[in-house]
Amino acid sequence: MQSILIIVFSLIQVLCQDKLLIVQAIWRHGARNPYYCNYECNLNVAKGDSAQLTPTGMRQQYVLGKWLRQRYIIDTPFLTPTFNENQIYIESSDFNRTLQSANCNLQGMYPEGPNVIHFVDQNLSLLLPPNKGAFTPPGIGDNALPNKIQLIPIHTKQKEIDYALAMSCPNGPDIVAQNLQTNLYKEVNEASAKLYKDFNEQLKLTGDNQVNDFINLSNYRDTLICNRYNGDKMPEDLKTETLQQIDDIANLAFSLEKFQTPEQVKLYSTPYFKQVIDRFDTFLNGTSNIKYYGSSSHDSTILATLSGLNLTSAQCQADVYLQKNLTQENCITKYVEFAYNIIFELYNNSITGPYVKVLYNGEYMPLCSSGDQTCKYSTLRSKLMAQQVDYQRECGIVQDNEILVYEETPVWVLTFFIIFLLLLVAGLGIIIIIKKKLAELE
Template sequence: MKQLVFLLISFIFAQDDLVYVQAVWRHGARNYYHCNWNCIKDQPRGDEAILTPTGMRQQYILGKWIRQRYIIEYQFLSSKFNENEIYIESSDENRTLTSAYCNLQGMYPEGPSIPHFKKENESLLLPPNQGAQIPRDIGDDALPHKIQLIPIHTQQKALHYPIVIQCPKMNADNKNTQLYKEVNIATAQLYHDFNTELNLQGDEKVNDIIELSHWRDTFICNRYNGDPLPPNLKPKTLQQLDDLANLAQSLEKFQTPNQVKIQSTPYFQRLIENFDSALAEGQNVKYFGSSAHDTTLGCLLSALNLTSAQCQADIYLNQTYIDFAANLIFELYNNINTGPFVKVLYNGEYVPICSDFAKTCEYTRFRSIISAQLVNYSKECIESNQEINFTYYQTPKWAYLGFGIVILLLILVFRAILKLRQTLVQREKE
C-alpha cells in the first residue's frame, strides 16, 4: 500500500523537464516597401525595408522576455552566452539580421570581460596599428557598455527554404480563384472609401486587395516609425486596412491547404528532426531561434490549423495582424512518467494544437500532426536546374583557363631551362 501511495505521489509531482525550445519571430518594425504615398519615386534609398529604431527596441524587449522566461525563471539556459547551447539563424535580409542581433542583446545584455592586464602588457589589447589607443572608461569590458555579440547564421535567400517561404516551381494563379474574386467583391465599399479619402483618380484608384495591402504596409510602417499618415484617411478605414492584412497575404501566397503544406514543410521537417535528436541524443544545443518574416509565421500558423485563407475569408474583416516582432515558440518537455510532450506559444500565450482546448500535446500525437503536413519539398518545389544557385560558390571557367595557361607557360619555361643547361654542359665538355 505504501509503495502504491509513493508511486501515486511520484506520478502527480513528477517534474516536467524542458528539453528543447525552437522559436521563430518576425523582424521588428521596418521602413516601407512600396513608394505609394508621401515619397519620392526612383530616389535611391538603400535597403528600403531596413529595421528602424522602433524595430530595434521591439526585438530587444522580445529578447528580454525570452531571457526572463528561459534563463531567469526556467533556468533552462546559462545566464551568460554559451555557444554550445543556442543556435540562431536569420534570412539574408538586413531587417532580419539586425532583428536577431537586437533580440540577442536582450537575451544576453552583458558581454565578457578581458583579462586584467598590467600596464606593461596593455599593448596586447591593441591592433598593430600605429597610434591605436584603448578607449577611455572601457575598463575590463571586451566591448563598450558590456555589449555581447553572438554569431548569426544565414544563407542566400534562394537556399533558405525553412524560413523564407518560397516554392520556385509553384506557379499558382491565386488571383483567379473564386475565393479571391469573392473577397474583392466584398471589399468594393472599402475601395471606394479609400480612393475618396486619398483623392485617387483614374489609374491611381485601388481595386485589388493585394494592392490595397501595399498601401496599408506603408501606413503601418509610418505609424510605428512616427511618420505622418494621410490627413483625410479616417480611423475606421485605417482599421479595415489592418484587418485585411493577413487575409491579403494568405490569398496571395498560401491560399490552399496544399500550398500551405508545401511551403511549411522545410521548417516543420527540421523542427521534428531537432526534437527527435534532443530526445534521443541529449544534444548540447537547447535553443534554436529563427529571425524571419510575417509570411513565415503566417504559413506556419495556417499549417497548425490556427488560421487559414478560407477561415479568414469566412470571418472577413475580423483578423489579427501578424505584427512586427510576432513570435511562435515550440517547447519540448519530458516527464519521467508520462513521456515527452509539446507546448506551443504564439506571442507569449499558449495555443491549442492537439485539440480545440488542450494546451499540451503528447509528442507522438504532435509528431503525427506535423508529419501529416509534410510533403516531398524537393519534388514539389526545386527546379531540375536549381543547382545554378550553387554556382555562386564555384570557380568560374575563365579561372580554370587562366590556370591552365599558367601551367603550360611554366612547363615551357622549365623545358627551356633544361635545354639551356644541357647546351652549357655540352659546351664545357667540348
C-alpha cells in the same frame, strides 16, 4: 499514516515533474520602412532605406529578447545567464532587417558580455592590434567591448537557397496568379468594393492610382502601417474606421494571395516544419546539445507556420469576413505584425514521455485535439510529417550539380584539373602523331 501518504504524493510529484528540453523560437523582424512608393514616397526614397529596420523595430526586438531572457533564464534556469555557444543557435534570413532584428533580440536576451583577461601594465599591448597609434579607449575597464556589449554569431544562407526562413520558391508568382482567379478571391474582393471606394475617396486616388483589389490595398496598408509604427505622416482624411477595416482584412488578403489552399499551406510550411522536427529529433537522440534555436524571419514564414498548425486558414478567415458559418475551430484573423513570434517548447514527462507546447505572442495555442494546449511529440511529429511535400520539385527548383560543385570547389583545384586535361589531350595527340609516323616508316 497521513505523513506516509504526504511523502508518497510528494515523491510522485517529484518523479512526474515535467522538464523543458529544447526551445525553438521564430519571430518576424521588427518595424521597418515601407516597401512601396505610393503615399509620401518621396520622403522614403530620400531616406534611401526601403524596407530597412527602424529604431522602433530595434526597440521591439530588444524588448522581445528581454522577454525571452525573463522566461528562459531568470524565471526558469533553462539557459545560462551569459552566452554559451553550446546551448544556443541563432539564424536569420539574408536580409538586413532580419539580421539586425536578430542582433537586437540578442542584446536583450544576453545584455552582458565577457571581460578580458586582467593583464598587468607591461602586457596591456596584448589587448591592442599592431596598428601604430591604436590605444584602448578610456573607461572601458575590463569589459571586452564598451558597455559590456555581447556579440553572438548569427547564421544565414543565400536567399535563393533559404527555403525555411525566406521561403524562396521560383513558382511563387505562378501560385499567386492562380489564387487571384479563384471564386473565393473574387467573392471576398467583391464584398470589399465599398472599402475600396471609401479608401479611394479619402486618399483622393483617381484613374490608374485607384485601389480595386486586395493587392493594391495591401501595398498601401504596408506603407501606412510602417508610418504608424515609425511616427511618419498619415493621410489627414483617412478615417479611423476605414484604417481599422483595412487592418481587419489584412491577414485574409495575405492568406488568399499566398496560402489559399491546403496544398499551398503544406508546400510553404514544409521547410520550416522539417527543420523543427529535425532539431527536436537530434536533441532527443543525443546527437545535438543545442537547447535554444532562434530564427529571425518574415510575416510570410509566421503565417505559413500558423496555417500549417491549423490555427488559421484563408477559408476560415473568409468565412468570418463574409459572416458565414465557421467550419474551422481555430481561426486567427489578425495580421502578423512586426515582432510577432511563435515558440515551440519540447518537454519530457517521466511517465508519458515528450510532448510539445506552442506559444504565439506569449500565449499557449491549442494543438492536436480540441482546446488542448499540449500534444504528444509523436502525434505532432506524425501530423507534420504527413503534411510534408517535395518542396524543391513543387517550387520548380532545379539542382544543377555541376554548378554546385563548381561553386564549392577551390579555384586552384579547378585550375589544376584544367591543366591536367590540357596536358592529357596534348599527350594523346603526340602519341597519335608518333604512331602515324611509325606506320609510314614501316
